[in-house]
Each structure stands twice: as structure tokens, then as C-alpha cells.
Amino acid sequence: MSKPKFAMYWAASCGGCEIAVLNIHEKILDVDAAFEVVFWPVAMDAKYKDVEAMADGEITLCLFNGGMRNDENEHIAHLLRKKSKIMVAFGSCACEGCIPGLANFSPIKEIIDTAFTTITTDNPENIRPQSSFTMPEGIITIPTLNPVLKTLGQTVDVDYFMPGCPPESHQIEAVVGLVIAALNGKAELPPKGATIGAGTTTVCDDCPRKRNLKTIKEFGRIQLMKADPELCLLEQGIPCNGPATRNGCNARCPSAGAQCIGCYGPAEGVVDYGARLISAFASVIDSNKPDEIDKILDGLVDPAGQFYRFNLAGSLLRSSKYAQKG
Amino acid sequence: MTEESKPFEPVIIGFTCNWCSYRAADMAGTARMKYAPNIRLIRLMCSGRLDPTFVFKAFAGGADAVLISGCHPGDCHYVEQNYKAMRRFHLLKRVLVQMGIEPGRLKLLWASAAEGAIFAAEINKFTEEVRALGPLNWAQPGEQVSTPIMEEVTA
Amino acid sequence: MQRITIDPITRLEGHGKIEIFLNEQGNVTNTYFQIPELRGFERFCVGRPVEEMPLLTNRICGVCPEAHHMAAAKAADAVYKVEVPRTGKMLRELLYSAFYATDHTTHFYALGGPDFIMGPDAPVAERNILGVIHKVGLEIGGKVIQMRKFGHTVVEMIGGRKVHPCTSIPGGLTKGITEEQRKEIEQMGRWAIEFAQFSLQAFNDIVLGNKTYVDLILGDIYTHKTYYMGMVDEKNKVNFYDGKVRVVGPDGKEYVKYEPKDYAAHIAEHVEPWTYLKFPYLKNVGWKGFVDGPESGVYMATPLSRLNASDGMATPLAQAEYEKFYSTLGGKPVHQRLAIHWARLIELLYAAERWVELATDPEITSPNFHAIPTAVPSEGVGIVEAPRGTLTHHYWTDERGVVTKVNLIVGTTNNYAPITMSIKKAAENLIKKGNVNEGLLNMVEMAFRAYDPCFGCATHSLPGRMPLEITIHDAQGNPINNLKQFCD
């Protein structure tokens, strides 16, 4: 019988997920051995129309990365969903919008205007790109940008979520291994909707730093202090998202002296990632006086950006009111 | 939506603590004090239980405003948990502002079990303030905005 | 009128798309190369603390996040007017050199190399890394994987993560390296030097040994006499991490050399309504459209440009190769795009040498890798050489160091105009009187790949991997011919 079919696609993403997959090095050959790769723009030839020609569910496993920035992204998402048995939201962009999701703070018009009015932009007629434009030779078109960036899960039905920016190579190896095993009846696939290739607790679980009772009198900026390399960063006032961020990365950033910025998203069962941090950070503020609390909070110069850095598109609110007004 | 004729009727979700503000609401009731019907109360054990998720959920779900209420500072049934609620409120407010939600749509109210009158008055005041702000109509990409329950119910 | 659509990954997947229009005679009147995506970093980085820029702008491109990480960190340093301690600078450059070696290796063996090693006419099925392995020998595959592993190991040791490093902050880094790590890094570096030499040898034997390839390189199809940009140190030697930006004219003479902070006085970006990407050009020469020559502000920023724009390499082995390069290709500047591949290998060798140089510096393990900024943050520019061109980050902040304005000129963007020109030129050369040469795809594709375009920032195409399709329409717009071809 023929091998199960594999597909991987990138929508609005940076390519880091593909690199992460390539970084499993030799293990990539296992994928090649176990699957027939039918669609992987980065790696091989296959056309949109080839995919369309496939039967529904013909693709066994589809790793989909990237958010829904334009109408094309969504079109492919729907197509691949139709054609795939197992649809995996692969990486932070597909799972929760990731950094490009920060665009949901602003109206799309403002985003385009900003890009085409920078100091080096030579744009006397104040031109903006047009999704359809008539040149002397004829009409040429480009995709239309969505007003707000959406996650894959907000667009199509997703079977599994694999967080991370990008997912750690050892996690990718594990997941690929699991799926192959499951296909050979040697393992059980997790229940639909499960988060795979990650832990169930948070980064602190893997963080080597010492921690004590937490009370914060002042929030600090990592570049403006000599941080203690042994002690919990949050206890030093550095806004580390580790406590709320799903583990699975081996606490790479805190181990390297940098605060966790939250790329693995919320922990198991959490409804809104940012809410967890708002509540946790505020709770350990060491003051009961409104003005003093405000003074301490001034130390967090960008709360929403801090708490929704990777998760804005995936949050309960999804975007700012400004962005909605367009 | 409300027609031109009718004024905009905001929907407000109010969180109360079991010991002070909910009892204040009870007292307003037993004293037959009248206030605007726009608020729907949820009873928590303590304002410290107020998870910002609840607030986001309410706004995203179509509420035009949210009230958080608890015991006066120093009077918390659980010693000092209302201070934690206060700290969270301060931070939450900053986030909401960045999300484009007017600060006037989130209110923190301290009310003792004895302050039914104050509770009622504050709800009326808040309702008018929100009415002035107009509907929030939180839009979800790819979703119908779910708005006040009026037509839901009368339908 | 005929219309040809070259759709890299078809319109609906669209990550870059080429339109070729023919006149009634069936000759090319115009070509359009469109970039369909915009993510708006310039807007949404506003409001974020400047120390986060190296982490946020990382996500512009997963292929060259290290480049964005470095440019952002340098811009943030400048915002705080803080001088990074020597060890800090060296650590950053060490990470960066390892990244360069990895990136160039990937491109040469998996993407660009096959064209030459297998030959441009070899069947598609063979023009890939596997073909290379068959021709050059099995161990090469292992070596390539080894090289990538080593590179990533160093990036992770210093940068904290394999992809999207996290340790650079205003004033330096969040961590240093231990003596054990240093030893390991040095060993890997020495291995990398051998690997680079081996690669150059392979190129020498297979490509330079083969007249058809040499002719192809020297041929006119891929020649544009443009300006060339690259970063140089105080001795005008190539440097990836730090220095001044130097531009030489089509005649090879220095046109300008400027401090990063002055970039805006020299670079401007032209806008077209049919694409989301802008076309940078030399402001003081001016935008004259998609043409070359001293009158046109179009410039190129690639390994070849860097060699053209410099007076040599800062390391001995690479310097020797540099001299050989120009003597073989008939002196500076070299205008032939396909020579970029060779230049890339010379840079690979330089990167490996620099790697060892830094790994053996006595101060590299010093704990003095960060200086706490004291000045009030305001504005700063950071420039590095990304493998695919000069990368510029420019931030403005308020007194708290919160970003208020951002300008980015991304590596590949520099080459947007030249690539468009190469496409047009290839098309003109190969489409005559309406009949389309079967080699068109191949040639266009090779033009592409030479630039190693990383539209990861916008198109997400991995370097050079450009599946192409051409649909040729007759005057009525009916498809009359369909050509397909892929790069591996």
C-alpha cells in the first residue's frame, strides 16, 4: 500500500518553523521514509491545483504554520483542512498569532500608511499598494490584507496545536515519532484539540533559577540592571512571562539570562494567557496604596504588549478596538 | 440594536463579593431602593476571586461595561484580598486602555454590607456614564457581534 | 497582447509573482515581480520597549533571525548611546560568524550549488543536494549536516536558542561563555575552516574547471553594471557585524562611505502600487526605473557586492581567495550575477576564519559582556550585513526607551530592483517574437537563486527555492502554453 501523505505549509510566518523542522537533521529522513511528502512549498514541487485535485482527507498529516494575514492564507487553510485527516496548527503563528499578531493593536490602514511613509520612503504621490492595479500592459493583482490577523483555529477546525516560536526541534522529533508510531498502531494519538509537543505546566518548572516568596516593589528593565544569574528574574523585577507560559522549551531564555517572552503560549486549560499574567503580576505587587501601586506599575511600560506579545490574536479580545474600527 | 426612539440600554456585568457588596445589593433590595435594570450581578466569594479573564470574557461577549465591587479596604472578610483585587484592577485598566476600551467601562466600587443606598446610587451613576459612552459592540473576527439581550429576549 | 504569469507558488499561495507582458511582436515590453505580503513591523513595534526589538524583529525572518537580532541590538545600543564592552561585541560577532558559515553552506549545497555542480541543463530531479552527493561523494552530505549542526550549536551557546536568539540587549548580552564552551567553539571553528576550503576546492574543480560554466558566469545575460554596497572595517576590509557602509560605482570606484547613522542621507525607497515591497536606491543618484549604469540609483547588496565594495578580506586565507577571484574574473568590479556563488564561498571561508579568531581571543570568556546604559534613550541606527544584503534598523524612542517610530530596510529588499532587472533581462533574452525558450524558467530561476533572495521577510520563500510556473496567454488571454519547473 502507498505511504501516508504529508503536507507542510506556511501562511503569514517567518520561515523559522521550516528551519526548525530542517534542524531535526537526520531525523528528517524518518519523515521521508514514513510519509510521501505531497505538499511542502519550501522543499518540493507541488501546486495548489495538485492539492485541489486530491480527495478529501487524502493528506494524513498537515503541519500548518503561519497566521491568517491575507485572503490567500485563509483560502489555503480551508483547502488543506478539507484535504487533511490530521490538521496541526504548527508554531506560535498558527496557534495564537505570534509577533505578527501584534498588528491587531492597530487598524490595517494605519499599518500600511506607516510602512509607506517612513523617512526613507520616496512617495511623492503618496501611493499605497492596490490589490488590483491597472498597468498600461494590463491588470495585475496581489492579495488583500485582512483587517485583523486571525489564528488558524479561528479560521478552520484544528486537530492539534503545537506551540513554540519556533517549536523546539526535540519536540518536533517527538511528535513526528509519535504520529509514525500511531500510524503503525504502536501508539495512541492524543484526543482532538490537544496541545502536542509541549509540557503541561509552565516554564518555571524547567527553570534552573532559585525562587522565593515573591513580592515586587519595583519592575526593572533587563538592560538597566546587573541581574543575579541564579535568582528568579521576576523576583528581581524583570517582567518574565515564564510563570504563565507553557513549558516544553527547557526554559531556554531564562537559562540564558533573558526573560521568557512567552512564545509557547498559555498553559493547559488556560482561557486567556494575558489575564493570567495580569493577575499574577498584580498579586505580588507589594503595596496597598493606589498611588504607590500606580507608581510600581509605571515600571511596566507596555503591559498589553508584554502580556499578549505572542497571544494577542489568540486572546479573548483578539484585537484592540482601534483595529476593529479599521 | 436599539432603535432611534429608544435610548441605548447598556448591558453591565457586575461582580460582587459574598460578604459586603452582594449584601449591599441585598440591602438595596430589602429597602426597595430603585436602580437601573442594566446591571446583572455575579456573586463571588471575594473580590480577590475576580480573574481578569472574567472581565475580558464579559467585554468580548457583548457587555458594555463591567463593575467590580468588594469590601472597603481594611474590611475584607478575607483580611486583605480586596487589596489584591485593587492591584489587579489597576493593571487590568492599563491593559484595557491599550486595547482601546475606555477606562470608564470598568469600575471598581467598595461597598460595605450597610451601603445599599450607595450601591444603588453608584449603579445608576455608572449606567448613565456607560450610556454616554455608547455601545462597545466588541467585534470578533468572523463572528456576529453579540449585543444586548434585549432583542434576544423579546424575539 | 500576450501576457505571461510566472507564479512562484501559484496565485493563491502567492509568495512572489512575476508578470511578463509581450507586445504585438511578441517581444517583452515589461515585467513585474510582485511581493504580496506586509506584516507591519514598522507600525506594531511602536509602543514596545526598545530592549524587545531584538526579540520582536527576530520574527521578521526565521531564515536570518540572527541578522535582525544583531541589527536591532546595535540600534538599541545606539538609542542608549551605550558602548558595548569589547567582549560583548566579540561574542555577538562570534555568534554572527557561525551563523554566516551555516547560512552560506545551506545555500551553496542545497540551493545554489546544484546548478553548477550538476550543471544547469541537468534534469531537475538531479539538481539538488542528493545529486551533489552522488557527484561529489557521499561524505559531503554528512559534512553539510555537520556544518549546520556546528553553526547552530554556537548560535545556541551564545544566543540561547537555535532559532530566534534571545541574549542581545542594549549594552551587550545577558550572558557570556565559559572556557569549556570556548574550547568547543574553537574546535568547531577549525573544522569549519577546513570545510570552507574543501568547498572552495570543489567549486574550483567542478565549476572553474568547466569552460561552459565559466562562460555562463561571464555571459551577458546575468550582467548588470550597477552600484555595489557592503560594510567595511576601518581598513576597508569586508565586515559583517560592524563598520561603515561603502558603496562603489559601476566603475568600481568608491562612490560614498557613510556611518550607519547617516544612511537616510544616502538611501531612499521607491514605491510601486502593484507590490507591497519597496525598491531602495541611492538617493543622490536618483531613481531612474529598472535600469543599470552610473545614472541609475539601483544598487546591489550581496556577497559579490560586499567583495566589490571592499579592498579585501580581513583574514589571510579568505584574502588569497579574494585575489584569485578577481584575477580569474578580470578585475574589479565583477558585474556578473552568477559570480555571487563564488563570492559566497569566499565569505564562508572568511566567516570560519573570523569564528576561530574570535574564539581564540583571550578576552572572549571575560564576564565583562554588558555595560549598563546611563544616557537617556532617544534615537539610534543599527546596520549589519545580512547574508542577503545590508540590513538597517532605525528606532526612535521616548525618554523611557519606548519605541515611537521604526524604519527598516531589510537585506533582500536592497536587491528587489536588481532581481526585477535580471528577470526582465532574462525574459528579453529568451522570449523573441512570441516564442518562449524552454530554458526561460531555468534561466530566470538561476537569476533568482544567485541573489539568494530571502523574502522570508515578506514572501517566506526560503533562499532560492523558487518553484516557478509560467502561463503564457495569447492576445485573447487563453492559455496556449504552460511550463513548470522547480528548483529541486
Place this chain on the structure above:
Amino acid sequence: MSERIGVYICHCGTNIAGIVDVADVSKWAGEKLEDNGVVISRDYKFMCSSLGQELIQKDIKEKNLTRVVVAACSPHLHEKTFRNASKGAGLNPYLCELVSIREQDSWVHTDKVAATQKAKAIVSGGVARVMHHEALEPLRVPIHPATLVVGGGIAGIQAALEIADAGFQVYLVEREPSIGGHMAQFDKTFPTLDCSACILTPKMVDVGNHANITLLTWSEVMKVDGYVGNFAVTIKKKPRYIKTEDCTGCGICWEKCPKKVVDNVFEAGMGNRKAVYVPFPQAVPKYPVIDDVNCTYYLKGTCKACEKFCPTNAIDFNQKPEEITVEVGNIILATGYDLFDARRIPQYGYGKLANVYTSLEFERLCNAAGPTGGNIVLRDGKTPPKTVGIVHCVGSRDKNYNGYCSAICCMQSLKFAHLVRERTGAEVYNFYIDIRTPSKGYEEFYQRLLEEGTRFVRGKVAEITSMARVPEEEGKLIIQVEDTLIGKQRRIPVDMVVLSAGIQSRHDSKEVAKLFGISCSADNWFIERHPKLDPVATMTEGIYIAGCVQGPKDIPASVSQGAAAAARVLGKIQQKEIALEPVRATINQDQCSGCRICNNMCPFNAILFHEDNMVSEVNPALCQGCGTCVAGCPAGAISGTGFSNEQVLSQIDGLLLLNISRMAVPVES
């Protein structure tokens, strides 16, 4: 939909039905909420009536309901009623939810349409919420029969005796060498003027001899672990340097002790004691203590006079502090008050002008056992005063010091006035703001003073000075006051001034409160559970308060509160075990990353951190169920029974009717 929900809308006569169209609400719930599991929806005149309850019970049995929502009055009124009804029908009481459409709807709104709509939303919220209720059982913990009483003043003594007499073990901890408290320092007690010692001493003796009372004087509580019914209290016994088992209290040691020390505690600085001493003759226990700060042996290394003369070799200079731990089920705090420090009001001259006395000093002055043997004389020790000024409200009812009324000063001042006249015949002026005599026999006492000819000047004293302006003021203390009754300034020369200083919370009350996990008011009085209905309990289960620790009060009030606290404790002891509401937080060990953010979020110290496996855990018996940690856990690893995220989030959905318009966030395709 696996759950089967019954909805019951109460008319409450016309209380609800008068405004809310209950029939419509009931019909609406039956139809619109069908998809939410509602299988039956009824309305009834009085749900809380036995018929109403039977209605619910019948449905539970016949329609196999798994959840019940009652829309009626406030849960604070009838939650128990309907929970019990459900229980009666075999449904776990916690699967019944009472939502209020009376206090929160019909009683506060006039617009019938809006009120009916709101009622629907409230019912919808209840239905959405009840879906996520779990069957719960109350937590039962045993009560240890022993009790700890902290503070050996009259309140503590009363409480200890009540409990001990009932046959239960009491540990009475007092930090001074003897019990007795302030009352032991007084001479007479108002209004009856019976001698303080005469009524107090017998009680003190009872305590000393009581088989069920372990008296721990010269001791302090260091640590309190555990929770209601099961406290473990660590007590530090300071060294007395006396072997109490050998000491007979004969008193030879303090006779022979060469070192005199000013007694600032019991004698309020009016008299001396020795370095080895009992604070006063009737002290209980009778054993002395050696004050190692002043004892010559500890200062110079020689002396030991006491040791030489002690007939029973009871002196032991090598005693060390000792810590003991006792297990108790309940704790009564009766740690008393401090006297307001009159030095804080410089214009009254206390400490500068010799013949300005504080109330406590004056008590010692007229006490027969006091330094002057009860003779009221000036500081020179012989001259009796001819005129005495008594200033009320010193440090009380004054924003600059204590805003509250100290409750005892008026009566105390009247008592002083009476004693002065009785013993010296001197002219007495009372300077008051208002005279407050609210208790039994107090007003009569005031009238008596008026008849005795004591002078009353209504006005707050501005200044007390020795600066004479006219000859007749020479050598006198002049009291500058505005007589508000005649509306003019007066300067009244007197020989002696008594400052009726107010009472205030103990200087260390904050630390003590923290130690026992209870809270203080702004004035640092301990906060009672309810100012009217529960003035002896605190918010912390198992900890009670008695006497001035709760706020200023006189002796009768302190005694009654001591007895009341004892009664409460005895009640608990009789129950043998206590049932705690199962509203509790629990930490999912598999999801806890040990970030420790929750650790100091709990004022009841219910959250402990296990260093070994680096996770936190909630002690269910200590947890009070406020849910602050549930809301605060960054990992979402803490869940709260009774008020879980699912319950609240679905209630929000319900209130916004999203459970009808949209079951879940839909997906386009």
C-alpha cells in the same frame, strides 16, 4: 446533554410576580434553555414553602433531575433551604443553585419589561452555571478540647475560669510576672466604688489554683500553627531564675535584695521595687522574678544576696528561656490596652510640671497599697492639694491623637473627683467636652458628684502652665480653658492636675494580630467578625477576642465579653467536630510549576511550598475559600470548588445569553 436541569421561578407572592412576569420567564426558560439541559421549568407562589419544596423534590425523583435552579430571593436567605430540599430528595445539595430575582431584580426595578428580561438573563446565567457544579461534601475537622487564653487581665481571667469550670483544659498566657492586668492597679471601681483588689484577687487565686488551668506567666506566644480545632501554639517561658517548685513566696529574697528599681509597670513610675520582685503583694503566682536587666549579679557578676538568704534554695541564676508547644482547639485573645502617653500633648505639661498626674498614677496615689499608702498628696510627698483639676478626654476624641471616645474616662474622672473630695476636701474642677454616662448606675453617680459640689467646666483645656500672670496664680498650675457654657476664656489656678488619659491599642497589637492571622482596625483594635451580631469571634475560625483588645470598654463589658467568648468556645468544644464549607481551592500538582506566586497570596497561610518536589499545595482546612489564589495562579493550576472558572465563565455566557445565541465560538468555513 447529559445533565437534567429543573428550573423553579418563585412569585414570592407579589414581591417578585408584581414586577417580573414569572409565567413568561418560566415558559421562556423551558423553551429557550432546552439545549442547555432544562427539562422542566415551573413557577410557584412560594417556592420556600413546604409545598414549594415538595414540588422540587417530586421533580427530582420523578424526572431524575441532576441539577436544580431556583430563581427566588437572595441566597443569603434561602440557599440552605433549597439545598436541604434537594438533599431531602437525594440530590447533593451543592447541585442546587439559588439565583436572586427579588433583591437583585423585582425589588429594585420598576420597568416590568426590563425586569422580566433581566430575570430571564439571571435564570439563564444560573442554568449555565449549575451545569458545572459538582457534588460536594462539607469538610469535617475534630476540635481539640483545650483552649488558649492570651492575656491575664480581667477579661482573660473571666474567660479562663468559665472554660475551666466547665471542665476543659485552659492554657492562660500572661507576659507579666503576675496576672491581674490593669484592674489590679486600680484603687476603686466605678460606680459602686468597691475596692478593685477585693473583687479581683479571689478570681486571681481561683485561676492560680484551678486544676484545669495551666498558668503561664512571664511567658509570650511565639508561633501559631494549624487551624480551627487544631492549633499548635509555641510559647516562650522567660527565665524567672526562681525554681518555682521550691519557692514558697516567703518574700525574704526581695527583702534582702539591695537593688532598688523604679517600678514603671505596676506602680506607673510612682514607686520602687527590687531587682527580684513580685509586682504586688496579691500577685498570682506568688513566685517572684529576677529582673536580669537591673540585677547587680547580672550587671557586675557579684551579689547573689537573694541566693544566700533563700531558705529553700529556690534561686537559680542559670535558668534559660524555655519554649513549649501546646495543642488547643480554640484561642481567646484578651491582651488588653495601653494607656495614652500624656507626654504627646506638651501643652498639658505632663513630665515637665511635677504636679500633673496621669490617671494611672493617680490610681496608685489613692491606692492604700500604693506608694503613699493612699494619701493624696503632691509630689513633695506631704502637701495635700487644696484645688485639683481633672482633665477629661486626654488623647481621646481628638483628631491629632485618637479620634474615638475611650469610654471609661468620664466615669474614671468622676471617680477621681469623688475620691479627692472624700479624702482631702479639696476643690475639684472637671474639664469635659461632654459627660457620657451610658451604663447602669453611671448617670446616678454623676448626679451624686454634682450634689457633692464638684465643679464642672465645659471646654477643652488649651494649656496647663506654671507661668503666673497675677499674684494669686503664683506657685500654682494654671489651667487655660474656654468655658463654652459662658462662652469666655478662663484661667483656673490649681495645685494638682489629673489627666484622664484615654486608652489605646497595645503598641504591639499589629504584630500580635499577624501572629494569630486576624486583622486590625485603623486604630489597631482587633476586628470582630460582626460589629453587632458577632463581637467576640474574628474572621479567622477558632480565634475569639475579649476585653479592650476589641475596643475601649469598662470592666463589666470586659467581663461579659470574656464570658461570651468562653461560651462560644465551649459550644465549639461540645460539637467535638466542626463542618467547614467545601468552598476550597486545590492545586493540581501536575500543572503547578512551583513559581511560588501564590505562596504569599494567602492571609491564612493555607498555601505551603514543598521544596522537595517544588510544588505548592493548599491545606483545605486552613483555606477559607476566597479564591484569590485561583484567580492569581499564572499557570491556571489552582481550581476553586463552588466558584470554578467554568462556573463563572458560563454564568457570564448565560447572563449575556451567549448560551442561546452561540453555544461556543463558531468557526467559519
